[in-house]
Amino acid sequence: MEKYYDLLMQDIRFEEGLNACMNCGVCTAICPAAEFYNYDPRQIVDTVQSGDNDEIEKLLKSDTIWYCGECMSCKTRCPRGNAPGLVIMALRALSQELGFFVESEKGRQQLAVKRTVGQWILDHGYCLYLEGVGTDLHPEQGPVWDWIQDNYKEIFHRLGANYQGEGPGILRKIPEEAMEEIRKIFEVTGGNRRYEKIEFYSKKKAEELNLELDGSNDNEYFRYIYKTNNGTHTK
Amino acid sequence: MKLEGKKAIWSDYQKEIADDRYFYVRSCVRQNFFPGSETAFLKIMREELKRDVYEHPCHTTCTGIGYHGDIVPVETAMTVVARQFSLMTEAGYENLLPSCITSFGLYTEILDTWHHFPEVEEKIKKQLKKATGREFSKPKNLAHASDVIYKFRKEIAAKAKYKLINKNTGEPLKVVDHIGCHYAKMFPSKGIGGAEYPYVLAGMVEEWGGRVVDYPERRHCCGFGFRQYLVQANRGFSIACSKEKFESMKPFKPDMIITNCPGCPMFLDRWQYVINEMEGKRYGQNGEGVPVFTYEEVAGLVLGYDPWDLGLQMHQTDCEPVLDKIGIDYDPDEKYNTSIPDEKTRIPGLVNV
Numbered sequence: 001m002e003k004y005y006d007l008l009m010q011d012i013r014f015e016e017g018l019n020a021c022m023n024c025g026v027c028t029a030i031c032p033a034a035e036f037y038n039y040d041p042r043q044i045v046d047t048v049q050s051g052d053n054d055e056i057e058k059l060l061k062s063d064t065i066w067y068c069g070e071c072m073s074c075k076t077r078c079p080r081g082n083a084p085g086l087v088i089m090a091l092r093a094l095s096q097e098l099g100f101f102v103e104s105e106k107g108r109q110q111l112a113v114k115r116t117v118g119q120w121i122l123d124h125g126y127c128l129y130l131e132g133v134g135t136d137l138h139p140e141q142g143p144v145w146d147w148i149q150d151n152y153k154e155i156f157h158r159l160g161a162n163y164q165g166e167g168p169g170i171l172r173k174i175p176e177e178a179m180e181e182i183r184k185i186f187e188v189t190g191g192n193r194r195y196e197k198i199e200f201y202s203k204k205k206a207e208e209l210n211l212e213l214d215g216s217n218d219n220e221y222f223r224y225i226y227k228t229n230n231g232t233h234t235k
Numbered sequence: 236m237k238l239e240g241k242k243a244i245w246s247d248y249q250k251e252i253a254d255d256r257y258f259y260v261r262s263c264v265r266q267n268f269f270p271g272s273e274t275a276f277l278k279i280m281r282e283e284l285k286r287d288v289y290e291h292p293c294h295t296t297c298t299g300i301g302y303h304g305d306i307v308p309v310e311t312a313m314t315v316v317a318r319q320f321s322l323m324t325e326a327g328y329e330n331l332l333p334s335c336i337t338s339f340g341l342y343t344e345i346l347d348t349w350h351h352f353p354e355v356e357e358k359i360k361k362q363l364k365k366a367t368g369r370e371f372s373k374p375k376n377l378a379h380a381s382d383v384i385y386k387f388r389k390e391i392a393a394k395a396k397y398k399l400i401n402k403n404t405g406e407p408l409k410v411v412d413h414i415g416c417h418y419a420k421m422f423p424s425k426g427i428g429g430a431e432y433p434y435v436l437a438g439m440v441e442e443w444g445g446r447v448v449d450y451p452e453r454r455h456c457c458g459f460g461f462r463q464y465l466v467q468a469n470r471g472f473s474i475a476c477s478k479e480k481f482e483s484m485k486p487f488k489p490d491m492i493i494t495n496c497p498g499c500p501m502f503l504d505r506w507q508y509v510i511n512e513m514e515g516k517r518y519g520q521n522g523e524g525v526p527v528f529t530y531e532e533v534a535g536l537v538l539g540y541d542p543w544d545l546g547l548q549m550h551q552t553d554c555e556p557v558l559d560k561i562g563i564d565y566d567p568d569e570k571y572n573t574s575i576p577d578e579k580t581r582i583p584g585l586v587n588v
Contacts, residue, residue, distance in 0.1 A: 012352060016348065036476075069458070069459065069460025073456065096306075109469070113301075141505060168290040188362050194307070225468075
């Protein structure tokens with residue numbers, strides 16, 4: 001059986017984020033996620049620090065590691081210079097590497113993040129794509145956002161943008177040679193591999209749950225992971 | 236404590252900010268939600284302050300939202316950032332100027348990691364070379380765009396047409412400052428005032444005539460939380476964080492909110508709309524919302540720029556209460572004018588927060 005602690009140690013953020021935790025709980029006191037979710041970063045760091053393989057595996061398959069918002073308030077406060085937020089990032093990376101993320105409701109959502117933000121990075125060179133954020137998936141954007149999307153060419157022109165244009169400027173079209181470099185970086189550094197793993201394990205889980213999953217963002221599995229909240233996550 | 240002692244302590248909370256020749260990298264969120272802010276920033280830097288700010292058309296996202304959404308591996312993020320450094324080196328610049336706080340935090344984190352683990356920097360150099368043939372030098376100075384506006388706040392005040400003062404009462408406007416978490420919570424020494432006494436926005440507010448409101452949840456996250464907002468099922472967390480801030484600031488009767496992160500103003504703006512829709516609750520005075528601004532918008536307003544050229548019509552929570560208090564001259568009929576001749580102006584459905 002693999003020693004998860006050893007695998008975590010290969011992540012530079014784990015090495016940076018965990019020195020010796022004395023379990024004071026200051027991280028939990030300051031943590032916004034601990035305020036609303038059933039979440040306690042002190043306990044997570046304690047479990048990881050113990051090196052108990054079974055307990056770490058439970059964490060990797062749990063909702064727990066997906067509650068953190070990565071605001072990094074914990075890093076400011078830790079008297080030992082630890083960063084539970086960085087430990088969480090290492091746990092999440094390993095959970096995806098091993099395919100454990102699909103075992104929890106919150107972990108399964110990684111496919112939605114990959115197919116929105118992840119795809120926009122590779123397709124457009126931006127983390128956010130104006131035409132991809134509609135009030136169908138983002139009703140909180142409100143009527144003003146519908147107006148902006150209906151009139152984006154005129155509005156963005158007035159505000160000095162260069163929407164989809166050549167040369168520099170706001171929301172310019174990133175030149176193809178630059179996009180090629182980004183895609184090559186993803187290939188060489190493991191970005192593509194991460195994306196492929198998220199797709200692979202999600203497909204397996206969709207089959208197991210007997211939910212339809214195609215390449216689009218409009219299918220049973222995507223809607224299920226994007227909208228499902230079983231109501232047991234908060235206090 | 237003697238004044239000299241106070242000054243000595245405060246010197247620990249300062250940071251070096253380059254004076255000129257900046258390499259500007261844009262923000263994914265700011266470009267989409269607050270394009271007028273980046274336009275205003277460049278206008279202020281180039282036309283008002285006569286600074287050299289260069290933008291390379293081939294720069295891309297730093298991948299920050301993907302990185303903190305945990306879909307982009309750390310080495311991929313580092314190599315994309317190394318490529319941005321390469322573009323800067325190629326253009327002959329050394330002072331990196333990100334528009335985004337997530338980017339600023341990511342650049343800071345990566346430079347810190349490379350400082351402590353030089354072997355990681357070497358590995359990334361090889362990976363960038365292999366992927367793109369590129370080489371790079373690290374920036375000599377890294378300052379967020381709000382750091383630079385802070386640096387030139389007195390020059391902006393000297394050119395100001397308006398002050399953050401209520402024209403009817405003569406009182407300073409009460410301003411809530413909201414600092415993006417990744418500005419100084421990860422690396423306090425890299426932010427003006429550190430994580431405990433962040434002064435980057437407060438310095439602007441005070442210089443431009445306003446008064447900063449201190450309130451219990453002043454340092455609380457807006458609630459973006461990356462995946463906590465990106466996925467619909469998690470957005471309860473996001474709105475709960477913002478609501479906690481609004482409840483906490485309400486007794487202090489703030490006139491406006493100023494922010495330096497691109498995401499925070501969008502969330503603080505939109506969640507006010509949602510809370511009003513859900514609960515009929517508003518946090519401003521006279522049954523209004525609390526207008527939320529980027530620091531570029533506030534700088535533009537005090538300099539006398541047209542509110543609709545700054546993009547205030549893209550806010551869901553109306554900004555007019557603040558414009559009226561200051562006495563800013565604006566044309567209400569121009570707000571939703573999309574400037575297409577011979578076409579009827581289209582107005583959004585319900586904008587009444």
